[in-house]
Amino acid sequence: MGSRLAKEYVQTAKTLRNDPAFSHVLALAPVSDDVLNKWEATIEGPPQTAYYGYQFKLQIEVDQNYPIKPPWICFEPQTVPHCNVDYDSGRICLNLLDADHWSPAWDLLHSINAIWQLLANPEPDSPLDIDLACLFRTKDYCAHDSLVRYYLNGGSRGSTGPIRGTR
Amino acid sequence: MSTRRDLRNHIHELYQENGASNALLQMLSQLIPESMQEELLQDEKQGCPEHYVDSLPRVNKNKIEDHETCSICCCRYKEDEYPLVVELPHCGHCFDLECVAVWLSKRTTCPLCRDDVLSHKPKVDVSQVEMEDDWGMYG
Numbered sequence: 001m002g003s004r005l006a007k008e009y010v011q012t013a014k015t016l017r018n019d020p021a022f023s024h025v026l027a028l029a030p031v032s033d034d035v036l037n038k039w040e041a042t043i044e045g046p047p048q049t050a051y052y053g054y055q056f057k058l059q060i061e062v063d064q065n066y067p068i069k070p071p072w073i074c075f076e077p078q079t080v081p082h083c084n085v086d087y088d089s090g091r092i093c094l095n096l097l098d099a100d101h102w103s104p105a106w107d108l109l110h111s112i113n114a115i116w117q118l119l120a121n122p123e124p125d126s127p128l129d130i131d132l133a134c135l136f137r138t139k140d141y142c143a144h145d146s147l148v149r150y151y152l153n154g155g156s157r158g159s160t161g162p163i164r165g166t167r
Numbered sequence: 168m169s170t171r172r173d174l175r176n177h178i179h180e181l182y183q184e185n186g187a188s189n190a191l192l193q194m195l196s197q198l199i200p201e202s203m204q205e206e207l208l209q210d211e212k213q214g215c216p217e218h219y220v221d222s223l224p225r226v227n228k229n230k231i232e233d234h235e236t237c238s239i240c241c242c243r244y245k246e247d248e249y250p251l252v253v254e255l256p257h258c259g260h261c262f263d264l265e266c267v268a269v270w271l272s273k274r275t276t277c278p279l280c281r282d283d284v285l286s287h288k289p290k291v292d293v294s295q296v297e298m299e300d301d302w303g304m305y306g
Contacts, residue, residue, distance in 0.1 A: 003240070004241050004242075007242070103281065105239065105279045107241075
Protein backbone atom coordinates (compact mmCIF):
# COMPACT_ATOMS: atom_id res chain seq x y z
CA MET A 1 0.00 0.00 0.00
CA GLY A 2 3.06 2.26 0.03
CA SER A 3 2.42 3.23 -3.54
CA ARG A 4 -0.96 4.66 -2.61
CA LEU A 5 0.70 7.70 -1.02
CA ALA A 6 2.84 8.26 -4.08
CA LYS A 7 -0.29 8.11 -6.24
CA GLU A 8 -2.10 10.49 -3.92
CA TYR A 9 0.83 12.90 -4.10
CA VAL A 10 0.62 13.04 -7.89
CA GLN A 11 -3.17 13.15 -7.96
CA THR A 12 -3.39 15.83 -5.27
CA ALA A 13 -0.88 18.06 -7.00
CA LYS A 14 -2.89 17.76 -10.20
CA THR A 15 -6.21 18.49 -8.48
CA LEU A 16 -4.85 21.51 -6.62
CA ARG A 17 -3.51 22.95 -9.89
CA ASN A 18 -6.65 22.44 -11.94
CA ASP A 19 -9.73 22.16 -9.76
CA PRO A 20 -11.17 25.48 -8.52
CA ALA A 21 -13.37 23.51 -6.10
CA PHE A 22 -10.27 23.06 -3.93
CA SER A 23 -8.88 26.58 -4.25
CA HIS A 24 -9.13 27.01 -0.46
CA VAL A 25 -6.50 24.28 -0.04
CA LEU A 26 -3.42 26.42 -0.57
CA ALA A 27 -0.95 23.59 -0.11
CA LEU A 28 -0.98 19.88 0.57
CA ALA A 29 2.18 17.88 0.05
CA PRO A 30 4.68 15.64 1.85
CA VAL A 31 7.17 17.48 4.01
CA SER A 32 9.93 16.03 1.84
CA ASP A 33 9.88 13.90 -1.28
CA ASP A 34 11.80 11.16 0.50
CA VAL A 35 9.44 10.66 3.41
CA LEU A 36 5.88 10.28 2.23
CA ASN A 37 4.34 9.56 5.63
CA LYS A 38 4.53 13.15 6.86
CA TRP A 39 2.54 15.80 5.06
CA GLU A 40 1.74 19.45 5.62
CA ALA A 41 -1.29 21.39 4.52
CA THR A 42 -2.30 25.04 4.47
CA ILE A 43 -5.93 26.04 4.17
CA GLU A 44 -7.70 29.34 3.93
CA GLY A 45 -10.42 30.35 6.37
CA PRO A 46 -13.84 29.78 4.78
CA PRO A 47 -15.60 32.90 3.47
CA GLN A 48 -18.38 34.40 5.61
CA THR A 49 -16.80 33.09 8.79
CA ALA A 50 -14.62 34.67 11.44
CA TYR A 51 -11.76 32.60 10.01
CA TYR A 52 -11.87 34.32 6.61
CA GLY A 53 -8.65 36.12 5.76
CA TYR A 54 -6.54 33.82 7.90
CA GLN A 55 -4.49 30.82 6.89
CA PHE A 56 -4.20 27.65 8.93
CA LYS A 57 -1.49 25.02 8.87
CA LEU A 58 -2.11 21.33 9.44
CA GLN A 59 0.30 18.54 10.27
CA ILE A 60 -0.51 15.13 8.82
CA GLU A 61 1.00 11.80 9.73
CA VAL A 62 0.20 8.55 8.03
CA ASP A 63 1.22 5.16 9.40
CA GLN A 64 1.94 2.04 7.42
CA ASN A 65 -1.62 0.76 7.76
CA TYR A 66 -3.02 3.73 5.84
CA PRO A 67 -5.53 3.76 4.17
CA ILE A 68 -7.03 1.01 6.31
CA LYS A 69 -6.30 3.23 9.30
CA PRO A 70 -7.17 6.94 9.18
CA PRO A 71 -4.44 9.57 8.89
CA TRP A 72 -3.54 11.59 11.98
CA ILE A 73 -4.28 15.25 11.28
CA CYS A 74 -3.76 18.15 13.64
CA PHE A 75 -3.73 21.94 13.47
CA GLU A 76 -0.63 23.73 14.66
CA PRO A 77 -0.88 24.32 18.42
CA GLN A 78 -2.64 27.50 19.52
CA THR A 79 -3.68 28.65 16.08
CA VAL A 80 -7.31 27.57 15.76
CA PRO A 81 -10.06 28.72 18.12
CA HIS A 82 -12.96 26.42 17.23
CA CYS A 83 -15.38 24.42 19.32
CA ASN A 84 -14.19 21.13 17.79
CA VAL A 85 -10.48 21.90 18.09
CA ASP A 86 -8.40 21.74 21.24
CA TYR A 87 -6.78 25.17 21.07
CA ASP A 88 -3.61 24.29 22.98
CA SER A 89 -2.73 21.12 21.09
CA GLY A 90 -4.52 21.67 17.78
CA ARG A 91 -6.25 18.31 18.07
CA ILE A 92 -9.34 18.03 15.90
CA CYS A 93 -12.57 16.28 16.83
CA LEU A 94 -14.02 15.08 13.54
CA ASN A 95 -15.66 11.69 13.40
CA LEU A 96 -14.29 11.01 9.94
CA LEU A 97 -10.83 10.93 11.48
CA ASP A 98 -11.48 8.23 14.05
CA ALA A 99 -11.12 4.61 13.15
CA ASP A 100 -14.82 3.89 13.51
CA HIS A 101 -15.93 6.38 10.89
CA TRP A 102 -12.98 6.40 8.54
CA SER A 103 -13.20 4.74 5.15
CA PRO A 104 -10.21 3.74 3.01
CA ALA A 105 -11.93 5.33 0.03
CA TRP A 106 -11.18 8.74 1.58
CA ASP A 107 -7.87 10.41 0.85
CA LEU A 108 -5.84 13.18 2.43
CA LEU A 109 -7.22 15.91 0.18
CA HIS A 110 -10.81 15.07 1.06
CA SER A 111 -9.94 14.78 4.75
CA ILE A 112 -8.42 18.26 4.65
CA ASN A 113 -11.48 19.48 2.78
CA ALA A 114 -13.71 18.03 5.51
CA ILE A 115 -11.70 19.90 8.12
CA TRP A 116 -12.14 23.10 6.11
CA GLN A 117 -15.88 22.49 6.13
CA LEU A 118 -15.76 21.86 9.87
CA LEU A 119 -14.31 25.37 10.30
CA ALA A 120 -17.42 26.81 8.69
CA ASN A 121 -19.82 24.37 10.36
CA PRO A 122 -18.98 23.88 14.05
CA GLU A 123 -20.54 20.86 15.77
CA PRO A 124 -21.28 22.22 19.26
CA ASP A 125 -22.60 18.85 20.45
CA SER A 126 -19.17 17.21 20.58
CA PRO A 127 -17.02 20.12 21.70
CA LEU A 128 -13.37 20.36 22.69
CA ASP A 129 -13.77 24.07 23.46
CA ILE A 130 -16.75 24.43 25.79
CA ASP A 131 -16.93 28.23 25.72
CA LEU A 132 -17.17 28.51 21.97
CA ALA A 133 -19.60 25.58 21.86
CA CYS A 134 -21.92 27.21 24.39
CA LEU A 135 -21.97 30.49 22.53
CA PHE A 136 -22.65 28.68 19.28
CA ARG A 137 -25.37 26.53 20.79
CA THR A 138 -27.17 29.53 22.21
CA LYS A 139 -26.96 31.00 18.70
CA ASP A 140 -25.01 34.00 19.94
CA TYR A 141 -22.98 34.03 16.73
CA CYS A 142 -21.86 37.60 17.28
CA ALA A 143 -20.20 36.72 20.59
CA HIS A 144 -18.89 33.46 19.13
CA ASP A 145 -17.23 35.19 16.20
CA SER A 146 -15.86 37.94 18.41
CA LEU A 147 -14.23 35.39 20.70
CA VAL A 148 -12.79 33.56 17.69
CA ARG A 149 -11.33 36.82 16.37
CA TYR A 150 -10.00 37.64 19.81
CA TYR A 151 -7.98 34.43 19.74
CA LEU A 152 -7.01 34.81 16.09
CA ASN A 153 -5.62 38.25 16.80
CA GLY A 154 -3.32 36.76 19.37
CA GLY A 155 -5.58 37.22 22.36
CA SER A 156 -5.65 40.96 22.05
CA ARG A 157 -8.85 42.71 21.11
CA GLY A 158 -7.43 44.54 18.16
CA SER A 159 -9.02 45.28 14.85
CA THR A 160 -11.71 42.81 13.87
CA GLY A 161 -10.47 42.64 10.32
CA PRO A 162 -7.86 40.20 9.05
CA ILE A 163 -4.36 41.14 10.09
CA ARG A 164 -2.38 37.96 9.72
CA GLY A 165 -3.64 36.79 6.33
CA THR A 166 -1.62 37.31 3.21
CA ARG A 167 -4.51 37.93 0.89
CA MET B 168 -5.13 -3.51 49.63
CA SER B 169 -3.26 -6.70 48.84
CA THR B 170 -5.71 -7.68 46.12
CA ARG B 171 -5.11 -4.38 44.44
CA ARG B 172 -1.39 -4.94 44.50
CA ASP B 173 -1.87 -8.43 43.11
CA LEU B 174 -4.02 -7.08 40.34
CA ARG B 175 -1.45 -4.46 39.50
CA ASN B 176 1.33 -7.00 39.38
CA HIS B 177 -0.76 -9.28 37.24
CA ILE B 178 -1.49 -6.48 34.79
CA HIS B 179 2.15 -5.53 34.69
CA GLU B 180 3.15 -9.12 33.93
CA LEU B 181 0.60 -9.41 31.15
CA TYR B 182 1.76 -6.16 29.67
CA GLN B 183 5.38 -7.24 29.75
CA GLU B 184 4.53 -10.51 28.05
CA ASN B 185 2.43 -9.12 25.27
CA GLY B 186 1.05 -5.61 25.32
CA ALA B 187 -1.38 -6.30 22.53
CA SER B 188 -2.81 -9.49 24.00
CA ASN B 189 -6.51 -9.84 24.52
CA ALA B 190 -6.00 -11.23 28.01
CA LEU B 191 -4.88 -7.83 29.23
CA LEU B 192 -7.88 -6.13 27.71
CA GLN B 193 -10.20 -8.69 29.26
CA MET B 194 -8.73 -8.12 32.68
CA LEU B 195 -8.83 -4.36 32.43
CA SER B 196 -12.43 -4.54 31.30
CA GLN B 197 -13.35 -6.04 34.68
CA LEU B 198 -12.63 -2.67 36.22
CA ILE B 199 -15.50 -0.97 34.40
CA PRO B 200 -19.26 -1.48 34.73
CA GLU B 201 -20.58 -4.71 33.26
CA SER B 202 -22.74 -2.98 30.69
CA MET B 203 -19.67 -1.37 29.16
CA GLN B 204 -17.48 -4.45 29.27
CA GLU B 205 -19.15 -6.08 26.33
CA GLU B 206 -18.75 -3.02 24.18
CA LEU B 207 -15.04 -2.79 24.91
CA LEU B 208 -14.37 -6.42 24.10
CA GLN B 209 -16.47 -6.36 20.96
CA ASP B 210 -14.00 -3.95 19.41
CA GLU B 211 -11.71 -6.89 18.84
CA LYS B 212 -13.97 -8.78 16.50
CA GLN B 213 -15.78 -6.32 14.32
CA GLY B 214 -14.84 -7.63 10.91
CA CYS B 215 -16.44 -10.11 8.56
CA PRO B 216 -15.95 -13.85 9.02
CA GLU B 217 -12.69 -15.11 7.52
CA HIS B 218 -14.21 -16.95 4.60
CA TYR B 219 -16.57 -14.10 3.68
CA VAL B 220 -14.23 -12.32 1.30
CA ASP B 221 -13.52 -15.52 -0.60
CA SER B 222 -17.22 -15.99 -1.17
CA LEU B 223 -17.59 -12.63 -2.94
CA PRO B 224 -18.24 -12.76 -6.69
CA ARG B 225 -15.15 -12.05 -8.82
CA VAL B 226 -15.39 -9.54 -11.61
CA ASN B 227 -14.46 -10.88 -15.03
CA LYS B 228 -11.40 -9.18 -16.50
CA ASN B 229 -13.31 -8.42 -19.72
CA LYS B 230 -15.81 -6.37 -17.78
CA ILE B 231 -13.17 -4.12 -16.22
CA GLU B 232 -12.55 -0.86 -18.06
CA ASP B 233 -8.96 0.23 -18.61
CA HIS B 234 -9.33 3.37 -16.51
CA GLU B 235 -11.07 1.79 -13.53
CA THR B 236 -9.13 1.97 -10.28
CA CYS B 237 -9.44 0.38 -6.88
CA SER B 238 -10.40 3.17 -4.51
CA ILE B 239 -8.39 1.67 -1.67
CA CYS B 240 -4.96 1.45 -3.31
CA CYS B 241 -5.74 3.91 -6.15
CA CYS B 242 -4.18 1.52 -8.68
CA ARG B 243 -5.70 0.67 -12.04
CA TYR B 244 -7.02 -2.88 -11.98
CA LYS B 245 -5.55 -3.56 -15.42
CA GLU B 246 -2.04 -2.74 -14.20
CA ASP B 247 -2.12 -6.30 -12.98
CA GLU B 248 -2.18 -8.84 -15.78
CA TYR B 249 -4.49 -11.05 -13.77
CA PRO B 250 -6.54 -8.65 -11.68
CA LEU B 251 -8.46 -10.19 -8.79
CA VAL B 252 -11.39 -7.86 -8.43
CA VAL B 253 -14.43 -8.56 -6.27
CA GLU B 254 -17.86 -7.00 -6.17
CA LEU B 255 -19.64 -6.36 -2.90
CA PRO B 256 -23.21 -7.61 -2.66
CA HIS B 257 -26.11 -5.19 -2.88
CA CYS B 258 -24.16 -1.95 -3.47
CA GLY B 259 -22.05 -3.48 -6.25
CA HIS B 260 -18.90 -1.48 -5.51
CA CYS B 261 -15.71 -3.16 -6.69
CA PHE B 262 -12.26 -3.39 -5.12
CA ASP B 263 -9.07 -5.38 -5.40
CA LEU B 264 -9.62 -8.59 -3.48
CA GLU B 265 -6.38 -8.04 -1.59
CA CYS B 266 -7.29 -4.49 -0.57
CA VAL B 267 -10.85 -5.07 0.51
CA ALA B 268 -9.90 -8.27 2.37
CA VAL B 269 -7.79 -6.26 4.81
CA TRP B 270 -10.59 -3.77 5.34
CA LEU B 271 -13.31 -6.39 5.77
CA SER B 272 -11.20 -8.26 8.31
CA LYS B 273 -11.75 -5.24 10.56
CA ARG B 274 -15.07 -3.79 9.39
CA THR B 275 -18.26 -4.94 7.75
CA THR B 276 -19.04 -1.86 5.66
CA CYS B 277 -18.40 -0.93 2.05
CA PRO B 278 -15.55 1.63 1.95
CA LEU B 279 -17.43 3.72 -0.59
CA CYS B 280 -21.02 3.80 0.65
CA ARG B 281 -20.79 2.30 4.15
CA ASP B 282 -23.43 -0.27 3.28
CA ASP B 283 -23.21 -3.07 5.84
CA VAL B 284 -22.25 -6.03 3.68
CA LEU B 285 -23.45 -8.55 6.24
CA SER B 286 -26.90 -7.02 6.58
CA HIS B 287 -28.26 -8.56 3.40
CA LYS B 288 -29.51 -12.08 3.16
CA PRO B 289 -27.81 -14.08 0.41
CA LYS B 290 -29.79 -13.68 -2.77
CA VAL B 291 -30.93 -16.88 -4.42
CA ASP B 292 -30.43 -16.63 -8.13
CA VAL B 293 -33.60 -17.95 -9.72
CA SER B 294 -33.11 -16.54 -13.20
CA GLN B 295 -31.32 -19.67 -14.41
CA VAL B 296 -33.71 -22.08 -12.80
CA GLU B 297 -36.18 -23.60 -15.22
CA MET B 298 -39.64 -23.46 -13.86
CA GLU B 299 -41.39 -26.75 -14.10
CA ASP B 300 -44.93 -26.50 -15.30
CA ASP B 301 -46.26 -29.51 -13.55
CA TRP B 302 -44.75 -28.75 -10.14
CA GLY B 303 -44.52 -32.44 -9.42
CA MET B 304 -48.22 -32.99 -9.81
CA TYR B 305 -47.64 -36.16 -11.76
CA GLY B 306 -46.28 -39.16 -9.99
